[in-house]
Amino acid sequence: MHLHVIKHTSKVIGFFKLDCGYHEDYAFCPSNGLGLRSFVIDKRLQGQGLGQVTIKVLIAYLKQHYSHYCWLYLTVNCKDRLAKSCYQKAGFLEEKALYLDGPAGPQHIMYMAL
Secondary structure (H helix, E strand, O other): OEEEEEEEOOEEEEEEEEEOOHHHHOOOOOOOEEEEEEEEEOHHHOOOOHHHHHHHHHHHHHHHHOOOOOEEEEEEEOOOHHHHHHHHHOOOEEEEEEEOOOOOOOEEEEEEEO
């Protein structure tokens, strides 16, 4: 698990985790897939497009520093329509099946080619 902070104008505005062993815990993720976990933008700053910008910068970063991975996967709670929309606008696609084995309720499975 690799921990990262998100900065904007020199201030920490969020964080996320990159899970290099995501495929070991989630059968829907291929062995050359990387997991994006706990992606959080400060609630006071949400709705300003910072999540989408961060994901676009993240993709470029992953292509440079995690080039042996071909996919980025995540799950998002079915109740969190705003987060799902953010991921879709950033270019994530959605699997038809839901992830149902987690403690947080049904989750959309989303992915992006790197």
